[in-house]
Structures are given as C-alpha cells and as structure tokens.
C-alpha cells in the first residue's frame with residue numbers, strides 16, 4: 467500500500483524516528499499506530515468521482531453502501547486466518563436457519579450462485595464430473611426456462627455447458643422434459659410475463675423429479691422473500707447480497723436442498739480443478755454477508771418504508787413547484803420494490819432533455835446520479851441515499867428545472 471519512499475519520508479517526519487529505528491521496532495507498527503500519519507484518501511488521489519446515488523442498486527454504480535456493522539466485521543475478520551470451508555460451514559448453517567432453507571452458502575453474487583447451484587445439480591458429488599465441466603459428457607445437459615424468463619442472466623446457466631429449452635405452456639414444458647433435462651429455472655421478476663407461476667413450476671419439478679431453481683437477485687424487499695421461495699419448495703434459491711441487503715457487492719447467497727448445496731460447494735473455492743474456482747468469496751465477505759443479512763432481517767422495514775415515502779415526497783413537492791412539471795410515484799411489484807419518483811416536464815416550458823438534465827446533475831458538486839427514461843423526464847429512488855441527501859437532490863433538481871425555463 468505505502469511504497470518504500472513514502473514510508474521513509476513519513477518516518478523521517480516523526481520526531482522519534484532515530485530511537486524507533488534504532489530500537490528495532492518494526493516501522494510498520496509505528497506507522498500504523500501513529501496518529502500523525504494522515505489516512506490516505508484514494509478517492510482524491512485517483513481523482514475518482516463520488517456521487518449521491520438517487521438511482522438505485524445498480525451494479526455499475528457499485529450498488530449499495532455497506533453498513534458500519536458489516537465493515538467492522540470485515541475489518542475484524544481480516545486480522546485472522548480461518549479455514550475457508552469452516553467459515554462457509556458455520557455461516558451457511560446460520561443463513562439457512564434465517565431463510566428456512568436446508569442449507570446455504572455464500573457465493574460471489576447471485577450470478578455465481580446460479581452457476582454453482584446448477585453445477586451441483588449436474589455433477590452431484592462425482593469428482594470426475596466436477597473436473598469435467600463445462601463438458602457435459604455423461605451428464606444431463608438441458609435446462610427448461612419460460613420464454614419470457616430467457617433474458618441475459620441465463621448466461622450463468624449456459625456457463626456450465628447446458629442448453630436452454632424455452633417453453634411457454636405447461637404442455638410444452640412436459641413435452642420438453644426428457645432424460646437430458648437437468649433443471650427447471652424460474653426468474654422471479656419476470657413471473658408476471660410467464661404463463662406458468664411459481665407454485666406450478668415447483669409442482670412440475672416435483673412431479674417429474676427435476677430440481678427447480680429461482681433467481682430472485684434483486685427481490686428484497688419485501689424481506690419475506692428471503693424465505694418465501696424456500697417455503698414454497700424451490701430446490702435452489704439464488705439472491706444478490708450487495709443490492710438491497712447491503713452486504714458486500716461481490717457476495718450473494720445460494721440456498722436450498724442440502725445435497726445440492728454440498729455438491730455445489732465442490733465446484734467452489736478452495737477447490738481448484740473446478741468451474742467455480744474464479745468465483746472466490748473471501749472470509750471477510752462471507753462474514754460480512756451474514757451480518758448484512760441479519761441486519762436486514764432485523765430492521766424495522768415499515769419505518770424504513772415510511773422514510774422512503776417522506777424523502778420521495780420532499781423531492782416531488784420541490785419539483786412540482788416548477789411550472790410545466792408533472793410527477794408520479796410508483797412501486798415496482800417485484801424487484802427493486804421501493805418507491806420510484808418520475809419527474810416529467812413539458813419541453814415547451816422547460817427547455818431541457820433528459821441527457822442534459824442528467825449531465826447537469828452529474829457534473830455539479832456534489833454529483834448526483836438519477837435514472838433516465840423518456841426524452842423529457844428522469845426518475846429517482848431514495849433507498850440508497852445517505853441521511854439528508856434527499857434535500858440536496860430535491861434542491862438540485864428544482865434548480866435545474868427553473869434554470870431551463872423558457
């Protein structure tokens with residue numbers, strides 16, 4: 467972290483430098499304990515833009531900020547060695563208990579939960595098969611999905627070598643099932659667009675003795691979703707840890723049937739000759755994920771929802787004061803289930819397009835990120851704001867709307 471030259475320069479600035487060096491006390495320990503060494507500000511040093519996140523838990527925007535308790539867990543555990551499998555074992559038991567699952571494991575995000583979960587289904591505990599993936603010789607090789615669920619995230623599945631078989635109706639699904647069918651995959655946020663709903667999907671899996679998996683990456687709140695799909699009978703449930711749960715951005719959870727989770731872990735680090743070796747989660751993230759989940763489950767969700775509504779309302783009221791502005795508030799029923807405020811304006815009254823608005827908010831200090839939609843509107847959410855940032859967002863949006871009045 468600190469290079470040798472900087473180290474020496476800083477050391478020579480310490481009044482007791484001679485004595486300390488002469489005494490043989492390691493330089494590092496002096497530096498680490500010295501209050502006179504200012505903390506390094508890498509954001510400044512690298513000229514990185516930070517911003518107020520009024521957009522949401524977008525991966526590109528680094529999704530969410532970890533609470534203090536999560537960071538303390540990461541800090542404290544970073545000072546000790548622990549066997550990676552032992553951390554996973556203990557944390558897995560705890561997470562499984564919280565989420566009503568037989569077993570659970572922390573993965574490198576929801577995406578790797580899906581790769582590993584499917585790998586577990588395909589290989590079982592067969593060491594040769596595990597080493598062989600993504601070559602599926604001698605294994606099942608098809609995953610059935612609904613056409614409307616067949617979106618970008620299925621790449622996590624095809625990573626294992628499987629072929630997707632898209633279907634629309636129950637009849638098509640039952641006709642598509644054959645000796646090569648490994649799994650039935652369900653994408654929670656696309657549920658309203660599919661002909662087959664959760665319970666029926668699970669029932670079809672049980673009827674044909676084929677494991678079912680659900681991707682519910684961004685689908686808390688509501689908090690109950692953490693156990694709902696385990697209770698419903700999905701064999702595997704995958705979720706992101708770094709979105710609304712505010713765990714490490716690179717963490718997620720795979721939970722469900724014990725035998726499959728055990729098999730999935732055989733494809734995960736520390737084991738090397740595996741498809742999942744690049745999906746490492748360190749002990750700090752594993753423990754951080756656990757603490758984030760606990761905090762998330764315990765928090766007062768009603769109170770938090772009210773505070774979101776208040777913040778949205780403040781931004782809305784300020785924007786609405788400007789002539790030519792219309793606003794509306796909506797809540798997506800599944801995924802990113804939090805109030806969204808849409809602010810639209812009449813371009814005949816306010817001469818601004820959405821890109822100009824976004825840039826003005828982005829280039830100012832503090833920089834603000836919002837969501838862009840139609841030509842003359844933006845949207846924002848407030849769940850990723852730090853205390854009082856809603857006031858800045860409200861003020862800045864209003865200022866730019868007023869400034870662009872014709």
Ligand SMILES: *Cc1c(COP(=O)(O)O)cnc(C)c1O
Pocket residue numbers: 525574575576577578619655681682683684705706707708717718
């Ligand atoms: C975010 C997301 C993923 C990927 O999750 P990571 O935790 O970033 O790996 C997968 N599926 C859906 C639906 C998502 O929203």
